[in-house]
Every structure is written in structure tokens, then in C-alpha cells.
Amino acid sequence: MKSPKFLLPAAAAGVLALTLSACGGGGGTTGGGGGGDAEQGLDGRGPITYVQGKDNSNVVRPLVDKWNAAHPNEKVTFKEQTDAADQQHDDLVQNYQAKNPNYDVASVDVVWTAEFAAKGWLQPLKDKMAVDTKGMLEPTIEAGSYKGTLYAAPVSSDGGILYYRKDLVPTPPKTWDEMMQMCSIAKANNIGCYAGQFKKYEGLTVNASEAINSFGGSVLDKDGKPSLNTPEAKTGLENLAKAYADGNIPKEAITYQEEEGRQAFQDGKLLFHRNWPYVYNLATTEASSKVKDVLGMTALPGADGPGASSLGGHSAAVSVYSKNKATALDFVKFLTAEEQQKFFATQGSLAPVLGSLYEDKELVAKLPYLPVLKTSIENAVPRPVSPFYPAVTKAIQENAYSAIKGEKTVESALSDMQKSIESASAGQ
Numbered sequence: 236m237k238s239p240k241f242l243l244p245a246a247a248a249g250v251l252a253l254t255l256s257a258c259g260g261g262g263g264t265t266g267g268g269g270g271g272d273a274e275q276g277l278d279g280r281g282p283i284t285y286v287q288g289k290d291n292s293n294v295v296r297p298l299v300d301k302w303n304a305a306h307p308n309e310k311v312t313f314k315e316q317t318d319a320a321d322q323q324h325d326d327l328v329q330n331y332q333a334k335n336p337n338y339d340v341a342s343v344d345v346v347w348t349a350e351f352a353a354k355g356w357l358q359p360l361k362d363k364m365a366v367d368t369k370g371m372l373e374p375t376i377e378a379g380s381y382k383g384t385l386y387a388a389p390v391s392s393d394g395g396i397l398y399y400r401k402d403l404v405p406t407p408p409k410t411w412d413e414m415m416q417m418c419s420i421a422k423a424n425n426i427g428c429y430a431g432q433f434k435k436y437e438g439l440t441v442n443a444s445e446a447i448n449s450f451g452g453s454v455l456d457k458d459g460k461p462s463l464n465t466p467e468a469k470t471g472l473e474n475l476a477k478a479y480a481d482g483n484i485p486k487e488a489i490t491y492q493e494e495e496g497r498q499a500f501q502d503g504k505l506l507f508h509r510n511w512p513y514v515y516n517l518a519t520t521e522a523s524s525k526v527k528d529v530l531g532m533t534a535l536p537g538a539d540g541p542g543a544s545s546l547g548g549h550s551a552a553v554s555v556y557s558k559n560k561a562t563a564l565d566f567v568k569f570l571t572a573e574e575q576q577k578f579f580a581t582q583g584s585l586a587p588v589l590g591s592l593y594e595d596k597e598l599v600a601k602l603p604y605l606p607v608l609k610t611s612i613e614n615a616v617p618r619p620v621s622p623f624y625p626a627v628t629k630a631i632q633e634n635a636y637s638a639i640k641g642e643k644t645v646e647s648a649l650s651d652m653q654k655s656i657e658s659a660s661a662g663q
């Protein structure tokens with residue numbers, strides 16, 4: 236279990252957001268509520284488009300078909316993006332900037348809410364456009380909100396999981412050091428030991444933050460200010476740099492996003508792999524998977540016990556430029572409804588946002604790791620909440636990447652990270 240002090244930055248970010256919203260005096264206008272565009276199309280009904288990253292687990296298509304069968308005059312077209320988080324982000328930005336009326340509903344990563352809401356691109360989900368969030372896990376609601384207003388309805392959550400080979404590792408490691416010791420097993424079997432997501436993109440921000448948080452450091456302190464020049468942050472990031480230097484993290488892992496890592500693990504080339512819950516479904520059902528019967532899942536390893544995951548996940552947002560917002564809202568409600576949430580879990584092993592589903596006997600029987608996942612999500616540490624998040628994440632990725640590759644010392648990488656985050660937040 237992670238000590239409560241790791242929760243402080245998250246809690247502080249929440250408090251800060253709420254304070255600002257109170258000063259702004261009235262939700263809709265703070266941080267850009269969409270202005271005139273947010274007032275238009277509220278009663279509009281008709282065909283819409285749903286934009287989301289690659290449907291790896293084939294969960295979106297069946298749901299869109301189900302919706303379309305029931306709504307012949309309000310059909311949804313699924314626009315599928317790539318599986319790379321940064322490309323999905325840039326595609327949304329370009330289309331919002333162009334005021335594309337056809338990006339009616341989009342899947343928004345938890346770290347994009349503040350940026351998109353502040354730009355005025357997302358319809359505030361209140362009044363006529365309100366979505367009922369009762370029963371949803373609190374961190375998922377916070378992640379869809381900006382300055383106290385909900386802008387994106389939680390659809391799926393995400394927490395990091397350590398996948399491992401049950402045939403080679405009888406008892407999974409609880410700490411990072413234990414895991415590193417077990418790398419001798421990988422060597423003896425001529426496979427790589429550990430990989431997460433280490434390419435220079437959002438996934439590296441996730442992994443570097445986890446390394447730092449899991450060793451008692453934090454990207455932000457309790458007042459929401461960067462706090463990277465600490466011995467704890469240093470030990471955390473050093474763990475990744477050392478493992479890369481000594482080969483416990485194989486060299487090719489520096490190019491991995493989620494899908495490359497999953498592939499390597501499924502091909503039997505890794506002993507341990509950090510990834511999200513969606514991997515469980517694919518690794519146990521894809522014909523080509525070599526780890527089907529030997530797949531172990533446990534908490535991420537930390538300093539003296541389980542580590543701290545970064546909070547991931549996606550929410551559905553209605554574009555202020557949509558002309559059919561009444562239909563868009565109904566579709567968002569459909570995605571968040573219990574029946575669809577169950578489908579996401581059983582079909583794609585995605586993490587539901589409804590708390591009750593983690594105790595649902597039928598679901599837990601099918602997906603026995605659900606209670607562990609719920610704890611991971613409840614204790615997960617959000618990445619910084621900022622309308623300038625692109626600059627913040629860039630500061631984390633670029634410096635973590637240089638440190639892992641040994642191009643900068645860990646100390647100077649952290650001090651540069653600190654400076655860049657400070658200047659990114661200066662205008663806030």
C-alpha cells in the first residue's frame with residue numbers, strides 16, 4: 236500500500252482547481268466555457284461522429300452497431316484514430332481548432348481535459364447537458380472536470396499493472412529491487428527482463444511519474460508546485476536509468492509505446508511488463524499469444540511494497556462545435572451506462588468507472604483481478620492538471636528520456652524538468 240503522502244499532490248491539484256473555480260464565480264464562463272458555440276445546437280438531433288483511438292479490443296464497433304440499430308435517424312459514425320496517444324491528441328487539437336462540426340463526441344484522455352476545456356472546445360456537461368455521475372469513482376469524475384465543472388463524462392479508467400510470466404516467476408515481486416533480482420531468471424531463459432513504455436511520448440510521462448511516485452517522490456508538491464529536486468525522485472528515476480544501462484530493460488524498449496510492449500510480452504520476449512488492463516483480454520484471447528496460460532498480474536512494484544500507478548483513462552466529451560448536441564449527449568450517456576460499462580470490462584478488460592462493478596460477483600468471477608485494479612485506481616496519482624499540460628508533459632518526457640539513455644545525469648534531468656515545468660506553469 237502506498238503511503239498517504241503520495242496522495243497529497245493529487246488532492247492539492249483538486250483543491251486548487253476548486254478554489255480557482257470559486258474565484259471565477261460561475262462555472263460556465265471560467266476557463267472558457269465555449270462562449271457562443273456552447274449555446275448552439277443544444278436541441279440538435281441527427282447523425283453524429285464518435286472519435287476515439289484504435290479500437291484494439293473491438294469494443295467500440297459492436298456498441299456503435301447496437302446504438303445505430305436503436306437510433307436509425309441518429310446514427311453514429313466511428314472515426315478511429317491511431318493507437319498512439321500523442322497522435323490522438325494532435326488530431327483532436329487540429330479538428331477543434333478548425334471548428335470541425337463533425338467531431339461531435341470524442342474520447343478525451345484524462346490529461347487533456349484541462350487543456351481542451353480551457354480552450355473552450357468542450358461543451359460543459361451541466362444544466363440541459365448534465366450527465367449523472369452518481370456511482371462513478373471519484374478520481375474519474377475529477378479527471379473529467381476542470382475548475383469544478385464536468386467537461387468530459389468518465390467512460391473507462393486505467394491503472395498500471397505488472398504483467399509477469401507465472402511459469403517462470405512463482406511468486407511475483409512486490410518491490411522494484413526484488414524484480415531486478417529476478418532478472419537473472421530472464422537471463423537464464425534468454426529473454427528480456429522488464430519493459431514499460433519508454434518512447435518519448437505521453438506513455439513515458441506515465442512511466443517516469445510512476446518510478447518517481449513509487450519511491451516517495453512526487454512531480455508536484457502538496458501546493459501543486461513542481462518538486463523534483465528530491466532524493467526520492469532521484470532514486471525513482473535512477474532505477475529506470477540503471478536498469479536500461481545494465482540491460483534489465485532491453486535496449487529496444489526505448490522505442491516502445493503500449494502496443495509494441497504488449498506484442499513483445501505476448502511473443503514471450505519479456506519476463507515482466509508494465510501496461511494497462513486492456514492487455515489481459517488480448518494476451519489471453521489472441522491466437523498468436525504465447526503467454527495465454529501463464530499470464531500473471533500484480534501491482535506495480537515500489538520501494539518497500541506496491542508502487543504507485545499513474546491514473547489513466549478516458550472520458551467522452553461533446554464538442555462545442557457539434558450541431559447535434561442532444562444526440563451527442565444521449566450517446567455519451569449510453570457509453571457510461573452500466574450495461575456498456577460491463578461490456579467494456581468483459582469484452583476488452585477495460586477498467587469500469589462505476590464503483591459497484593468492481594464488486595459485481597459475475598464480473599469478478601470472469602475478471603478476478605478487478606478488486607486489485609480498483610485499489611490501484613483509487614490510489615493512483617494523477618498527472619499534473621494544467622491547461623498548459625502539453626508543455627508540462629514535454630518537460631517530463633524529454634528529461635526522463637535523456638536520463639534513461641544516459642545522455643544526462645539523473646540529477647540534471649530532474650533539475651531541468653523542474654525548471655521547464657515551472658516556466659510552463661508561469662502563466663497560470
Ligand code: GLC
Binds near residue numbers: 393
Ligand atoms: C492510456 C491511458 C492514458 C495515457 C496513455 C499513455 O491510454 O489511459 O491516460 O495517457 O495510455 O499512452
